[in-house]
Amino acid sequence: MNIPKTDLPRVVIIGGGFAGMALARKVLKEDMQMVLLDRHNYHTFQPLLYQVSTSGLEPDSIAYPLRKITRSSEKCFFRLAEVTSISAEKNTVHTNIGDLIYDYLVIATGSKTNFFGNDSIEEHGMWMKTVPQALNIRSLILENLEQATITDDPEKRKALLNFVLAGAGPTGVELSGAIAELRNHIVPKDYPDLDPNEMNIHLLEGLDRVLPPMSEHASKKAHEMLEELGVKIHLNTMVENYDGHLVETNTELAIKTETFIWSAGVTGAPVAGLNASAMVEKANRYEVNAFNQVNGYENIFAIGDIALMQTEDFPKGHPMVAQPAIQQGKHLAKNIKHLIRGEKLEPFEYFDKGTMATVGRNRAVVDLHKWKFSGFFAWFVWMFVHLWFLVGFRNRTVTFFNWIYNYVNFDKAARLIIRPFKGHEEKMTMDKEKV
Amino acid sequence: MNIPKTDLPRVVIIGGGFAGMALARKVLKEDMQMVLLDRHNYHTFQPLLYQVSTSGLEPDSIAYPLRKITRSSEKCFFRLAEVTSISAEKNTVHTNIGDLIYDYLVIATGSKTNFFGNDSIEEHGMWMKTVPQALNIRSLILENLEQATITDDPEKRKALLNFVLAGAGPTGVELSGAIAELRNHIVPKDYPDLDPNEMNIHLLEGLDRVLPPMSEHASKKAHEMLEELGVKIHLNTMVENYDGHLVETNTELAIKTETFIWSAGVTGAPVAGLNASAMVEKANRYEVNAFNQVNGYENIFAIGDIALMQTEDFPKGHPMVAQPAIQQGKHLAKNIKHLIRGEKLEPFEYFDKGTMATVGRNRAVVDLHKWKFSGFFAWFVWMFVHLWFLVGFRNRTVTFFNWIYNYVNFDKAARLIIRPFKGHEEKMTMDKEKV
Structure with a gap:
């Protein structure tokens, strides 16, 4: 080396x-x-990956070259x-x-x-732990909208416009909210051939509430906000199989979809x-x-x-x-x-700074110890905290500008399909995990 | 449809x-x-592709979703x-x-x-007409720097650090200048294990001057600026073969390189x-x-x-x-x-607004009819014109901010390898043309 x-x-x-x-x-x-x-040669700010998946941010603004860390000292080395x-x-x-x-x-x-041993999900589903995977989801969503525009088959169009997410943790909640915003604000403007009402976002959760790691208050508020955005929430529902076209669950619910995103566990x-x-x-x-x-x-x-x-x-x-x-x-x-x-070690003590999740374009839920709040102010706090922790002045500035731009214009402009699938029949041939 | x-x-x-x-x-x-x-579902601002290839700009800021054009009228449709x-x-x-x-x-x-029928170049070389191709070049440059860091073989390191461009039109000049800036400002900071002097940028041109479509003045000035940046210019030199490791020309010049970029014609x-x-x-x-x-x-x-x-x-x-x-x-x-x-057609008349090319971080050459100038002011004009023609307020702002940031910090921060090659032996297995 x-x-x-x-x-x-x-x-x-x-x-x-x-x-x-x-x-x-x-x-x-x-x-x-x-x-x-x-x-990878970069650090990924995972909490904002969902905004890359949904065209809100470009990948470069939530990633940071690791060599910009190690370069500060001659005694430090980076190796890819x-x-x-x-x-x-x-x-x-x-x-x-x-x-x-x-x-x-x-x-x-x-x-x-974590696929919990379910091979069908690993084989046919999408997930989001890395920048390339987030870009894959972005490409798939945009390609499905394009496909839906040209198909004459109403059943196929329905499947193309059904977006199904399994797992209502922060990732599932934030991603489904952002896809709902795409449906509410981008599709009516940019896809005039599509009927936004035909586009459905389904969020499936095995437990009895969304955001199970957060407070009851946050769960309740997030649930309400998601429903206002038009996300269809299915609680106590676990996905059992996805063959690339049909999601089957432990209940009677079965949904035809070309986009199944697995966010149910790590x-x-x-x-x-x-x-x-x-x-x-x-x-x-x-x-x-x-x-x-x-x-x-x-x-x-x-x-x-x-x-x-x-x-x-x-x-x-x-x-x-x-x-x-x-x-x-x-x-x-x-x-x-x-x-x-040769000194004595100090035990680690965790200081819980609280948890938060954003729902849609301008609302969030926040748990700060005994202080639970939600809505516009929570979203403001969410923004501030995420900007604060984002690494690098350039990333903060570009992200902040994009947020303001997207907010004012109801827009999400980072809408490039740069990792196209080879057509829907073969969409799963893409190497999803490795890169 | x-x-x-x-x-x-x-x-x-x-x-x-x-x-x-x-x-x-x-x-x-x-x-x-x-x-x-x-x-593609986006318009590409090709004059700035070279900045994507060299980590100066993120791809999303030089691309524009085509549906944002067609959405302005109900009578207009976009189809991918x-x-x-x-x-x-x-x-x-x-x-x-x-x-x-x-x-x-x-x-x-x-x-x-245009490969002018040379299959070896088409098979083993890189080129840059689309965003994915520019991202491929970005990944290859960054991967070669990483590889050069870890190799013990001085010959292999030399080949990894040789960057060879064929064709000294605007693309070849701008790209070689930007790679030289990477060498001059990024490599010494971020790759302390590498000796920047081992990194060589060769620009090959079949004719007797760089920027042949521009004025003699522009050619002369660009030549000087490139040499000051450390680009090695070889005029009257045509590439005859590239097997993935060795560039052979019509002269005695032969260069071992893992990065050969073809910018010699369309x-x-x-x-x-x-x-x-x-x-x-x-x-x-x-x-x-x-x-x-x-x-x-x-x-x-x-x-x-x-x-x-x-x-x-x-x-x-x-x-x-x-x-x-x-x-x-x-x-x-x-x-x-x-x-x-049923009216009479009007013949097209071309109004030549002039041509320009940028060389390195703060200089350019500009031909405006009889007015030829170069240097810092020319670069200023170049920046202004490119921002002006860039589509969309968001793209202009993000690009402008990145330029200022890069300029002040001598940095190029969009350095993600998101389209990795499967290893150097197989680098040509990537689908370069299609996407």
């Missing part, structure tokens, strides 16, 4: 997501050599690499571009889509090679102690979605979202410094 | 480039039914379609989504890359079905009269790159650039109106 070994302790970080990036930004100020590995396995006994990481020895290894590989994305005892198998996450050390290892850490730290407040681990990841990343920088100096 | 035939005369436009769009914007104000066909042929005797266009009858047909299909992109006499075979362009009527047809027109109108000033037709296309598009709207009303 062409990285000289120096006298400095070497910290290798796998993954430049929220956790890895938060850690990297701290480590590069310390007397350590750092190597950041990622299979896919990690294949870890040999802990040799303190070595194996990757597609060669091996790398570490003194301290941090696994921040995040999570991947699972850890571990790396091969560690002892079986390091994993909490059911969750696919590494069991870590209060210092984020992986069970059974002294110098291997896990942070973010991939780490499962059991605490009194979170017996099943912290929620797999950005905040615990960022906080663990920042905190771990301190503990690695302590380790190097 | 689901387009109702009304009493209004129907104008069908093939292609939403500069010519087609200029025409469409005029026609939609008239008492005509208009159908705009394009194989690939035209396969024309049956003039039946006034019918055949496409991949069905047939379409026309009263007036306008061919505005533009041009495509040729018309005609549609099948018209009489042989309609074509100027050598140019692959339709022969049109002063009213842009295709030779031998009353109600079939060609405008823009695909049209070859012989005039006293331009015996070989107008230059295949944006200005003649825009002017012919606007002018033809008038003539179609005249035809419908």
